[in-house]
Amino acid sequence: MSIDLRGVAAQPYFASVLRAVEKLKLLGQPLSTEAYEKLVALAKSSNSNGLMDAESLIAPYTLVHLIVDADGRGTATAGLAPRNLVEHGWKAFLLRIENPHALEDDVEALVGWRSWGARQFNAVLMDTINPGPIIERQWLEVKLEDKPPLNGFEIEFRVIELCSRDRGERWARFSFGVGRGGSYYFRQSEWAAANNQGLELEFHCVPSHDVNIRVADVDGQSCVAAITIKDPHGHVYPSQILRLPPDMAFQPHVYRGDGEAVTLPEGTYTVECWRGPEYVRKVRHIHVTEPVEEVRVNLERWIDPAVWGWYPGDVHIHAAGCSHFMQPTRGVNPETMIRHVRGEALAVGQVLTWGPAWNYQKQFFSGHAISPAASLEHPDLQASNNVSWKPQLTQRDGESLLRYDVEVSGFPSSICGHLILLRLQQQEFPGTHGPEDWPSWNLPILQWAMKQGAVVGYAHCGFGMNVSEETLPNYLIPSFDSVGTNEGIVDVTHGALDFIGGCELNPAYEMNAWYHMLSCGFRLVFAGETDYPCIYDERPGVGRSYVRLDARPSDDAGYQKWIASFREGRLYAGDGRSHFLDFQVNGHRPGDPDLMLDKPAAIQIRAFVAARLEPQITEETEAIRRSARFSRPAWHLERARIGHSREVALELVVNGEPVKTVNVLADGEPREVSLDTYLDRSSWVSIRIMPSSHSHPVFVHVGAKPVRASRRSAEWLRTCVDRLWEEKHRFIRENERGAAAEAYDHARRKYEAIIEESDIP
Amino acid sequence: MSAEKACQSSNGSCHGPTALELEGSGWFDQEGGIVVTINPEARVSAVRIGRSLRLTNIETSILVPVLIINKGRVTAPLRAILLRPERDLVDVSMVSQALSGAPNEKRELEIRLAVSGPLDVAIAFEISPEGGDLAGRDRIHVYVRRESPLSEEPDDRKKCAGVI
Numbered sequence: 001m002s003i004d005l006r007g008v009a010a011q012p013y014f015a016s017v018l019r020a021v022e023k024l025k026l027l028g029q030p031l032s033t034e035a036y037e038k039l040v041a042l043a044k045s046s047n048s049n050g051l052m053d054a055e056s057l058i059a060p061y062t063l064v065h066l067i068v069d070a071d072g073r074g075t076a077t078a079g080l081a082p083r084n085l086v087e088h089g090w091k092a093f094l095l096r097i098e099n100p101h102a103l104e105d106d107v108e109a110l111v112g113w114r115s116w117g118a119r120q121f122n123a124v125l126m127d128t129i130n131p132g133p134i135i136e137r138q139w140l141e142v143k144l145e146d147k148p149p150l151n152g153f154e155i156e157f158r159v160i161e162l163c164s165r166d167r168g169e170r171w172a173r174f175s176f177g178v179g180r181g182g183s184y185y186f187r188q189s190e191w192a193a194a195n196n197q198g199l200e201l202e203f204h205c206v207p208s209h210d211v212n213i214r215v216a217d218v219d220g221q222s223c224v225a226a227i228t229i230k231d232p233h234g235h236v237y238p239s240q241i242l243r244l245p246p247d248m249a250f251q252p253h254v255y256r257g258d259g260e261a262v263t264l265p266e267g268t269y270t271v272e273c274w275r276g277p278e279y280v281r282k283v284r285h286i287h288v289t290e291p292v293e294e295v296r297v298n299l300e301r302w303i304d305p306a307v308w309g310w311y312p313g314d315v316h317i318h319a320a321g322c323s324h325f326m327q328p329t330r331g332v333n334p335e336t337m338i339r340h341v342r343g344e345a346l347a348v349g350q351v352l353t354w355g356p357a358w359n360y361q362k363q364f365f366s367g368h369a370i371s372p373a374a375s376l377e378h379p380d381l382q383a384s385n386n387v388s389w390k391p392q393l394t395q396r397d398g399e400s401l402l403r404y405d406v407e408v409s410g411f412p413s414s415i416c417g418h419l420i421l422l423r424l425q426q427q428e429f430p431g432t433h434g435p436e437d438w439p440s441w442n443l444p445i446l447q448w449a450m451k452q453g454a455v456v457g458y459a460h461c462g463f464g465m466n467v468s469e470e471t472l473p474n475y476l477i478p479s480f481d482s483v484g485t486n487e488g489i490v491d492v493t494h495g496a497l498d499f500i501g502g503c504e505l506n507p508a509y510e511m512n513a514w515y516h517m518l519s520c521g522f523r524l525v526f527a528g529e530t531d532y533p534c535i536y537d538e539r540p541g542v543g544r545s546y547v548r549l550d551a552r553p554s555d556d557a558g559y560q561k562w563i564a565s566f567r568e569g570r571l572y573a574g575d576g577r578s579h580f581l582d583f584q585v586n587g588h589r590p591g592d593p594d595l596m597l598d599k600p601a602a603i604q605i606r607a608f609v610a611a612r613l614e615p616q617i618t619e620e621t622e623a624i625r626r627s628a629r630f631s632r633p634a635w636h637l638e639r640a641r642i643g644h645s646r647e648v649a650l651e652l653v654v655n656g657e658p659v660k661t662v663n664v665l666a667d668g669e670p671r672e673v674s675l676d677t678y679l680d681r682s683s684w685v686s687i688r689i690m691p692s693s694h695s696h697p698v699f700v701h702v703g704a705k706p707v708r709a710s711r712r713s714a715e716w717l718r719t720c721v722d723r724l725w726e727e728k729h730r731f732i733r734e735n736e737r738g739a740a741a742e743a744y745d746h747a748r749r750k751y752e753a754i755i756e757e758s759d760i761p
Numbered sequence: 762m763s764a765e766k767a768c769q770s771s772n773g774s775c776h777g778p779t780a781l782e783l784e785g786s787g788w789f790d791q792e793g794g795i796v797v798t799i800n801p802e803a804r805v806s807a808v809r810i811g812r813s814l815r816l817t818n819i820e821t822s823i824l825v826p827v828l829i830i831n832k833g834r835v836t837a838p839l840r841a842i843l844l845r846p847e848r849d850l851v852d853v854s855m856v857s858q859a860l861s862g863a864p865n866e867k868r869e870l871e872i873r874l875a876v877s878g879p880l881d882v883a884i885a886f887e888i889s890p891e892g893g894d895l896a897g898r899d900r901i902h903v904y905v906r907r908e909s910p911l912s913e914e915p916d917d918r919k920k921c922a923g924v925i
Contacts, residue, residue, distance in 0.1 A: 011846050012904065015881030019902065046846070151904035153879060619800050622832065 002067065003098050003154050005051045012153045013051055014043035017058060020094055020157035023145055024061065027092045027159065027233050028267075031061060063093035063160055064199065066176050068150075070101040074176030076199035083201055085164040087208040087386075089265030090235050095144070095160040102152040103178050109160060110175045110198075111142040132384040139165045139386075140172045140203075141241045150178060163235070165242040166386050167207040173198040208265040210388065211286075212294035215258040215273075218301050222258030223396035224342040224374065225297060226539065228272040229254075229262060237264055244385045245377055246336040250323040250537045255343035257374065261389040264288045273297045276312075276344040276541055277576030278304065302612050302668040306347075308581040310546040310572075311553055311562060313348030316407065316420060316459055316501055316529030317341075317540045319364070320357035323533040330360040332377065334402055339374035340532075342400040344541040347553055348562055349402050350422055355410015355435050365427045369401040369559035398554050403563075407459055409483070412440040415731045417486035418459040420501060420529075421449045423563050440733040441740045442487045446496040455567045457499035457524075460531055461485040462509035470508040470629060473515040473656045475716050480727045485513045487728065489720050490743060492522050493750040498567050499525035503543025503574060503635045504535045507691045515656040516716050518684045518697060519709035520754045525566065525696060528573035536632065543635060546579065547571045548591065565591065574693025577637035578611035578648065581670055583695050585685050590696035597702045600680040605652060607675075607687055611637060612668035613646050637666065637692040652677060653686040655709035664689070681760060682707045711758035718751035794826035795870060795901060797886050799860075803833045806898040807886045822873040823905075827855065829866040836862045837888045841870055844883040844900065850876050851905070853884055860888075872905060879906040 021031055021039065030036065035057045042050035042057075062079030069075070085091050097107065145159035164170065175198035217223045229237040236252045247254045253272075256262065266289050274281045280300045305312065317340075318324070320331025334351070341349035348369070353361040375391045376382050406427050408419035412435075419442055421427075429438045429448060439445055446456045464482030467474060480486050484500075491497045502510035514526050528543035536542040548570040553562040565571070570591030572580045584606045588595040595603075614621050624638040640648040646667060652660040652675050660675050679685075682705045684697035699707060708714075725744050732740050797807045829839060841855040852873045860866060872882065883902045 009879045011850070012879045012881035015845060015883065015902065019883075151881070152906075153881070153904055617801070619832070622801050 003100055005055070006048060008048060008051060008154050010043075010046045010048045010051065012151070013155055014039075014046065014054070016151075016153070016156045017054060018043055020159050021058070021061075023159045024092055024094070027090075027145075027161070029092045031058070035060075058094055058096075058157075061094045062096050063162075063201075064174065064176075065096045065098070066107075067098045068101065068103055068107075068176075068178050070103075072103060072105060072178035074107075074178065076174060076176055078199060078201060083203045085162055085170075085203045085205040086265040087164055087167040087205050088238060088263045089208060089267070090161050090163045090231070090233070092145070092159050092161045095158045097150065097156045097158065099150055099152065099154060099156060099178075102154075103150055104152045105178045106149045107144065107158065107176065107178050109142050109144055110177070111140050111162075111172050132381055135244065135381055135384040138242065139170055141165075141239050142174070161235075162203075163239045163242070164203065164205040165239065167205045169202065170205055171200060171202040173200045175199070208263050209288060209290070209292040210261040211264050211288055211292055212259065212261050213256045214294050214296045215256065215394070216296070216298050217275075217396060218299060218304075221396055222392075222394040223275065223299070223345075224255050224257040224339060224394055225273050225275045225299060226253040226343045227256050227262070227297070228252050229264070230270050230272075231267055232270075237269070238262060242385065244381055244387065245332045246339045246374070248323070248533070248537075250533060251539065253539075255339045255374075257339075257342075257392050257394045259392040263386075263388070266290070271295060271297075273299065275299055276346065276539075277544075278302065278312075278345060303579055303610050303670075305546055305579050305581065306552060308579075308608070309548050309550065310579070310581065311347035311549055312345070312541065312544045312546050312576065313350065313562065313566070314341075314346055314530050314532070314541045314543065315348075315350040315422060315457075315499075315527050315545055315566075316543075317349050317351055317532040318354065318407075318534065319351050320353070320361050321531075321533040323537050331357045334364055334370065334372050334404075335375045335377055338370075338372050338400060338402050340540050341402060342374065342394075342397060344539055346400055346541045346544070348547075348559060349400065349540055350420075351402050351404050352407035352420060353404060353427070354407040355414075358410070358435055361404075362427060365404040365406075365424070367425050368556045369403045369553075371398055371401050371554075373397070399552060401553060401555075401559050403559055405454075408438070408442070408445055409459070411435045411438045412733070413438060413442050413445060414483060416442045416728050417464070417488060418483045419445060419449075420457050420459050420499075421445070422455040422457075423560075424449060424454045425452045440731065440736055441728070441743075443491055443494060443496060443740070443743050444736075446491055447494070450496060455498045455563055457497060457501055457527065458485045458488045459483075459501050459529065460504055460535060461488070461500035461502045461513070461526075462505035465513060466506070466509040467512075470506065472508050473512055473519075473713065474508065475712060477716075477719055477723050478509075478512075480720070480724045484510075486724060489513055489517070489717055489724065490747040492517055492524060493747040494743065497522075497524050499527045501527045501529035501543075503528040504531060504632075505634050506629050507635065507694075511694070513717075513720075516710075516713040519655050519707065519713040520717060520751070521682075521707040521709075523569070523699070525569050525571065526573050526694060527566070527571070528575075541576065542633065543573065544576045545571050545573050546576075548589070569696040572693055572695040574689075575633070575635045575637060575691075577613075578640075578666070578689045578692040579609070579670075580687060580693060580695045581608040581610060583607045583687055583698075585698040585700065588698050590698055592698070594699040594701055596704065597679065597700060600678070600702055602676055602678050603685070603700065605673075605675040605677070605685070605687070607650075607673045608670045609650055609664055609673055609687075609689075610668060610670040611640075611648055611664060611666035611689060611692070613637060613641055613648070613666040615646065615667075617641075617644060635691045637689070640689055640692050641666075648689050648692070651688050651690070653688055654679070655683050655707075656713075681705070681709070683709060706757075708754060708758040709760060711755055711761055714751050714754040714758055718748060718755065721747045721751065794828065796828045796830065797839065798830045799833045799835050799839075799888065801833045803835050803837075803888060804899075805839075805886050805888055807884075807901045809901045809903060822871055825870045825872065825903075827868040827870050829860065829868060831860055831862065831864055831866060834862045834864075835860055835888055839868070839886060839888050842885045842887060844885055846880060846882070850874075851880055851882050853882070872903065874905065874907050877907045879904065 141163040463484035467476035530542040651658040688694040
């Protein structure tokens with residue numbers, strides 16, 4: 001039953017309606033001047049008699065009248081607003097809410113089918129052989145402006161925004177609910193949807209325009225870039241909810257190559273372009289109107305590490321990663337993955353098949369690097385989603401490679417740490433029929449992989465390695481209760497560990513074990529990786545491994561050289577915002593033969609370093625710099641900014657300890673740095689800008705002795721083996737536990753021997 | 762206050778305080794109030810947290826806690842400005858002494874009602890008349906309802922039990 005306006009207080013009524021009307025104006029859809037002025041005059045009179053007149057004035061802008069019952073369920077009826085929408089565009093309307101039971105909870109709208117709105121950022125595709133018809137009917141996104149809960153007043157107004165994917169005549173069913181926080185209100189609105197309590201409305205959607213994007217690299221060559229398009233009200237185009245691969249619902253940008261299009265309604269937009277951290281983020285404003293003009297994106301690099309022989313790769317990305325599984329799919333295909341890798345200017349993307357979707361994704365493993373065309377995976381489904389743009393080849397396509405390999409995650413041994421197996425020739429462990437048959441601890445898998453020439457390591461190495469200190473190195477014993485380096489401290493003593501992957505989490509958690517292992521004389525690489533889209537949804541290449549080569553890797557042979565150089569330590573890892581373009585210790589670079597000194601001596605360090613902070617400190621840069629160390633992005637050059645300057649600290653690290661620091665102007669220009677220090681024993685020598693990048697060490701032998709930099713490091717690792725066994729042994733199958741116990745004993749003996757050999761405390 | 766009322770990210774997609782910024786401020790321990798955020802460029806935004814105010818018959822005014830997150834390290838006075846309705850219906854005041862520049866600071870906003878019945882009170886926060894927010898993010902609205910006629914004791918004030 002509708003509220004009698006004669007009993008409604010005028011002041012709160014007009015306050016609410018004027019606030020909503022002003023919001024409409026802010027969204028570019030004001031009332032007519034005449035209607036607005038009359039409304040303001042009525043509000044000034046603050047007379048309850050004016051409410052009827054006000055209702056008449058706003059009726060042509062009101063999409064829905066909602067009456068909320070005592071349980072928060074909404075009964076909706078159609079308002080008088082003409083239901084005209086724009087293809088791929090947003091339109092705003094008034095939502096009139098009658099609240100006779102004075103509820104003070106959140107209001108939410110649900111549109112479409114029962115599954116709509118149940119996810120944070122995506123429509124849900126039911127499992128079906130052909131999802132096309134479901135995609136076709138998921139054409140509308142709804143958003144309520146202003147999230148504060150209802151006031152408890154009898155009548156309130158809100159602004160409801162709708163985004164149509166389609167053109168032409170379309171209909172949708174709306175349902176509404178009111179509840180407090182969490183999912184309560186969804187239950188009310190879903191209840192309404194499930195019980196046909198919703199309101200069915202028909203809309204007319206006028207067509208938009210295909211805007212052609214021209215993308216040129218610094219030398220004029222065509223390429224793929226990440227494009228983020230927003231209107232003045234912050235709406236993202238194309239709508240994130242209404243996306244299919246290669247456009248991802250979990251990221252605001254889309255990847256477009258030269259000559260590909262985005263569909264936009266007439267209006268003004270901000271277009272942001274970038275191609276990974278080696279490029280300057282460029283922003284320009286465009287106006288879309290007939291005749292439609294193309295948008296030219298001329299990219300600008302601040303650094304090109306390839307000129308110095310460095311080629312970036314990401315050794316941990318997924319085609320069926322966590323965020324892909326926010327809807328039940330099999331993940332995406334190589335043609336989508338290569339588009340994302342090209343759009344971040346990565347030379348190599350290691351696409352790792354893991355437990356979820358193993359049986360589907362393993363078909364893409366070939367034992368070779370590939371560089372497929374970035375075509376549409378399912379043109380039929382794209383057609384169902386009203387996507388009409390055609391993929392184009394670009395001149396830079398051949399500069400990016402995919403290599404499908406394996407992450408041992410979602411397997412019986414995963415609790416011992418997730419393994420990354422690169423350059424596999426066979427991806428199925430012998431004698432197994434599926435992941436569930438694989439060994440329940442890691443060493444047998446590593447040894448099997450290494451026998452076939454694989455490069456092996458641990459993923460997201462910081463998991464399970466966290467302690468209460470953030471210094472490097474530290475000597476606290478981690479809990480080993482997660483899936484990072486963990487068993488790696490045993491495997492390394494068996495010669496079965498090439499690298500650990502990080503640049504995702506707090507560097508102290510990620511690198512402490514690495515420092516200690518290096519200080520005991522072990523050789524392994526610290527690699528940059530992303531775990532896209534699991535740890536980071538934003539893009540591949542959040543964490544990067546820059547590998548030194550004589551020529552760009554552009555085919556399988558090039559990949560073989562890249563991964564071999566990676567394994568040999570010709571690399572630095574980081575966020576791509578700082579670079580060690582050259583780093584030499586007495587002329588020896590990382591990955592070169594070790595530097596041999598007859599006796600303790602001074603060493604000369606020469607480096608070319610480039611880093612780029614934004615010239616101006618902004619709210620965005622400060623948000624990164626001041627965020628907690630454990631928050632993401634954990635690795636970001638902004639965290640290294642010194643005060644309000646544009647400088648960062650470059651540290652010379654010997655055996656894990658910083659021995660020299662020099663401030664470097666982070667203006668993007670390569671700068672030569674010369675340092676020296678004195679070595680009295682065999683050592684490992686690195687440079688770092690934390691938390692942005694870290695070089696692989698140069699190993700120096702004094703008097704032909706092995707690196708035994710710190711007895712305390714060996715003692716730490718020895719203690720860790722016991723803690724690790726305590727934590728992990730119960731997860732190992734009984735018939736494998738004996739062999740595992742022997743392998744752990746081997747590690748104990750190895751570390752005890754190193755303790756004996758270490759004369760440095 | 763419930764954590765979900767704070768922004769879950771600090772990437773600029775939300776103009777309210779992040780849960781991280783509120784952590785340690787003590788605001789998770791109380792039911793609500795107003796959070797005013799001053800960004801590094803000294804722009805002011807405000808969000809209200811919690812439920813509507815209900816005054817009883819012995820109250821003519823109410824004190825609402827205000828948490829100021831001062832990212833701009835501003836040391837100018839922060840003022841609360843009544844936008845509507847007119848002062849003959851309601852008045853608001855807040856100590857307008859200069860901010861200390863500390864990252865977190867607490868103030869109290871006093872709302873005084875001159876009439877009975879429901880009111881929708883709109884308030885802006887500003888540190889300089891030129892520094893208003895173009896998108897209206899420096900403004901909040903508060904729904905107050907005094908259930909019965911004014912008390913005989915106009916100076917009687919009661920600490921807010923926890924809510925806006």
